[in-house]
Amino acid sequence: xxxxxAVVKIGGNVIENKEELxxxxxxxxxxxxxxxLVHGGGxxxxxxxxxxxxxxxxEGGRRITDAESLEVVTMVYGGLANKTIVAKLQxxxxxxxxxxxxxxxxIRAHKRxxxxxxxxxxxxxxxxxxxxxxxxxxxxxxxxFCALTHNGKGQLLNTNADTIASxxxxxxxxxxxxTLYYCFEKRGVLSDMTDDNSxxxxxxxxxxxxxxxxxxxxxxxxxxxxxxxxxxQKNVHKVCIGAxxxxxxxxxLYTTLTL
Amino acid sequence: xxxxxAVVKIGGNVIENKEELxxxxxxxxxxxxxxxLVHGGGxxxxxxxxxxxxxxxxEGGRRITDAESLEVVTMVYGGLANKTIVAKLQxxxxxxxxxxxxxxxxIRAHKRxxxxxxxxxxxxxxxxxxxxxxxxxxxxxxxxFCALTHNGKGQLLNTNADTIASxxxxxxxxxxxxTLYYCFEKRGVLSDMTDDNSxxxxxxxxxxxxxxxxxxxxxxxxxxxxxxxxxxQKNVHKVCIGAxxxxxxxxxLYTTLTL
Numbered sequence: 001x002x003x004x005x006a007v008v009k010i011g012g013n014v015i016e017n018k019e020e021l022x023x024x025x026x027x028x029x030x031x032x033x034x035x036x037l038v039h040g041g042g043x044x045x046x047x048x049x050x051x052x053x054x055x056x057x058x059e060g061g062r063r064i065t066d067a068e069s070l071e072v073v074t075m076v077y078g079g080l081a082n083k084t085i086v087a088k089l090q091x092x093x094x095x096x097x098x099x100x101x102x103x104x105x106x107i108r109a110h111k112r113x114x115x116x117x118x119x120x121x122x123x124x125x126x127x128x129x130x131x132x133x134x135x136x137x138x139x140x141x142x143x144x145f146c147a148l149t150h151n152g153k154g155q156l157l158n159t160n161a162d163t164i165a166s167x168x169x170x171x172x173x174x175x176x177x178x179t180l181y182y183c184f185e186k187r188g189v190l191s192d193m194t195d196d197n198s199x200x201x202x203x204x205x206x207x208x209x210x211x212x213x214x215x216x217x218x219x220x221x222x223x224x225x226x227x228x229x230x231x232x233q234k235n236v237h238k239v240c241i242g243a244x245x246x247x248x249x250x251x252x253l254y255t256t257l258t259l
Numbered sequence: 260x261x262x263x264x265a266v267v268k269i270g271g272n273v274i275e276n277k278e279e280l281x282x283x284x285x286x287x288x289x290x291x292x293x294x295x296l297v298h299g300g301g302x303x304x305x306x307x308x309x310x311x312x313x314x315x316x317x318e319g320g321r322r323i324t325d326a327e328s329l330e331v332v333t334m335v336y337g338g339l340a341n342k343t344i345v346a347k348l349q350x351x352x353x354x355x356x357x358x359x360x361x362x363x364x365x366i367r368a369h370k371r372x373x374x375x376x377x378x379x380x381x382x383x384x385x386x387x388x389x390x391x392x393x394x395x396x397x398x399x400x401x402x403x404f405c406a407l408t409h410n411g412k413g414q415l416l417n418t419n420a421d422t423i424a425s426x427x428x429x430x431x432x433x434x435x436x437x438t439l440y441y442c443f444e445k446r447g448v449l450s451d452m453t454d455d456n457s458x459x460x461x462x463x464x465x466x467x468x469x470x471x472x473x474x475x476x477x478x479x480x481x482x483x484x485x486x487x488x489x490x491x492q493k494n495v496h497k498v499c500i501g502a503x504x505x506x507x508x509x510x511x512l513y514t515t516l517t518l
Contacts, residue, residue: 079338
């Protein structure tokens with residue numbers, strides 16, 4: 001039997017709120033090991049860019065990462081956010097080790113090819129180094145990944161944290177029974193966007209297609225759910241979507257996705 | 260017999276010069292393992308502080324790290340400098356893993372007590388987690404440390420990179436025959452400050468006291484050399500001081516310190 005592994009992704013909004021972050025890290029520290037945390041960077045990068053007199057460039061909700069912006073996201077994601085989280089986890093006796101995809105050659109990516117839009121130094125993942133990650137887990141470390149990868153030729157790349165989480169979960173799925181947790185601002189996938197209590201408990205792929213057809217699942221959720229079903233189709237045991245409290249909650253208080 | 264371990268420290272001036280950094284990392288990647296790199300942050304933190312409209316505060320060559328400055332050094336040391344170096348080493352097939360003292364609980368420190376000067380979030384080292392570092396070395400990783408530690412209670416602390424290097428070398432000295440390399444802008448300790456070729460090949464403690472007495476060793480070098488002899492007195496096998504090229508050079512082209 002495979003041993004269990006939790007891969008938990010938190011968004012920038014959790015990181016920006018000190019109390020919410022502390023609350024989450026408390027829960028995460030208490031989760032059974034092995035476990036992996038993946039975090040986004042959030043608005044802090046945009047704030048720092050602005051403070052430095054650089055205009056943040058976005059396209060369809062995604063950052064255009066020119067050379068200046070890459071420096072700033074490397075600072076904010078890999079430095080400020082990652083080290084702050086690691087220090088707070090260590091204070092909870094959780095033996096965290098902060099990583100970008102360059103560290104331990106953990107995640108290789110390539111610069112997204114220029115089609116209609118040039119996303120700059122944005123990375124699309126090629127391969128997750130599951131051996132290196134398993135090595136760290138076996139040593140009792142709790143890897144904490146920021147949203148940076150590298151191309152193996154010395155270039156860091158800004159990479160979507162949702163994708164990093166699902167690709168890690170997929171890669172580790174070969175040797176672990178992996179559950180992927182997406183923490184976000186809602187309590188789960190809602191059947192009524194205006195009612196926070198309308199959490200859909202479980203969704204399988206057939207339901208998903210129906211909900212999508214009926215327009216119940218909103219535009220913003222579509223890429224997130226596509227990502228989740230992609231992971232389920234590739235070795236991930238279970239995907240859970242909900243508020244940060246879900247990692248300590250009974251099923252039903254968040255949305256569980258299965259094939 | 261103990262196996263050999265190299266602990267190499269580079270300063271901010273090397274990091275700021277792209278070509279010099281590449282040259283150094285090339286040499287470092289070729290060095291025999293196990294090895295550890297420790298880097299300062301240099302002027303980039305000061306540049307970013309200024310860009311963000313924050314006035315850098317210094318006192319006797321040391322940074323006064325208030326809360327705002329700590330955010331910036333965490334970004335620059337732990338993010339930009341550390342991840343840039345790690346990505347470049349990975350490109351040379353050197354399996355680098357970037358660490359602050361918080362990662363893997365590698366280096367604990369306490370906030371420097373306020374006496375005449377309040378250095379803010381500056382850390383004085385309490386203990387190096389030699390077991391965690393040995394664990395990473397055994398796994399084939401090359402630890403790359405930035406100049407940040409933590410207090411074990413969630414607080415990151417800005418810590419002198421020279422001291423980090425010597426404390427790591429001292430801690431690892433119990434199980435390794437450790438050589439500590441301090442790379443800086445000169446080719447070694449000079450008998451004539453105006454002549455770059457006047458490198459003193461070897462200095463033992465008796466020589467050191469004499470050179471100091473005669474005023475041949477200049478003020479800036481004193482704390483550096485004190486640090487070196489402190490390391491030698493505590494289990495470090497050898498300390499070398501010189502330009503980055505020394506890690507690939509014959510003895511005599513840099514200064515070697517022994518007891």
